[in-house]
Amino acid sequence: MNGAMHSPPTVLDIKLKRGPAGLGFNIVGGLDQQYVMDDSGIYVAKIKENGAAALDGRLQEGDKILAINGHKLENLTHSAAVELFRSAGEDVQLLVQQRPLASMNGPSKARSDSDSSVFTLGLVGFVAAAAVLALLYMRFQPRIRRHF
Template sequence: MDVGLPVVDITLERGGAGLGFNIKGGIDAPHVPGETGIFVTKVREDGAAFKDGRLKEGDRILEINKKNIEHVTHNEAVQLFVNSGNRVQMKVQHGAERILRERLARNPGMSKSGGDDDKSVYWKAGLVGLSVSLALFLVYRFYRKGSVFPR
C-alpha cells in the first residue's frame, strides 16, 4: 500500500557487529495487518545502522541492493540481507509503519483483503451447512427406521 512518503536511499557498510537492526513482516507474516512489507522493528546501538543514524524503527524497507522486497516472505528478506555483502543499499520509507497503523485505526476494514478470502468464508459456510444437513438426515433416518443403513 502506498503511504505517500518519500523514498530515501540509505547505504550501510557492515561493521563488526553487523548491520544492527531487526526486521519483521513479509507476505507470510505481516507485521501490520493487511500489509506485506518489511519493517524495521529495532535498531541496536552496536550496529552500522545506529552509527549511521538514518534508519529508524518503523521504517519500511522497499529494496535491498536494487531488489524489490515489497512482496517477499520474511525469510527471503532476511536471506537478501545475509547475502548482501559488506555494503548494503536500501530504499526506505521513514515512518511508514506509524502512518499505516494510523490509517488502520481510522478505517479498521482496511486490513481486510477482500477477494478470495471473502469467497473462502462462503465456501466454509457451505461446508458447515452441508455437514449439518447430512447429520440431520442421518439422525432422522436412524429414528424413523431404527437404522442409518438400508436393510
C-alpha cells in the same frame, strides 16, 4: 476537515557498511508474517545500539524497507527477505520509506488520562481543604466584644 496535513511518505536511499555485528537492525514482516495489516512489507523492528544503522542515524524503527541492493522486498516471505539481507555483502544500499509521523492539532505532547486525573484530584483536594479551613476559622474565631 480536522486540520491534519497529508504529505507523501519520505523515501531515503541509505548506504550502510556491514560492521562486526552486521547491519545493526532487526526486521519484521513478510507475506507469511505481516507486521502491518494488509501489508506484506518488511519493516525495521529494532535498531541495535552502536550498530551500522545506529551510527548512520537515518534508519528508524518502524521504517519500511522497500529494496536492498536494488532487489525489491515486496511479496517475499520473511525468511526470503532475511536471506537477501544475509547475502547482501559488505556494502549495502537500502531504499527506505520513513514511517509517517502522526500530525495533530494542539500541543505536541498531550496530557495523558492519568495526568488529568491526578490534576483533578489535586484541585478537588485543595478546594476541600480550603473549605474546611474556612469553616474552622469561622467556628473558632474569637468573638470580639465591643463595649459601648
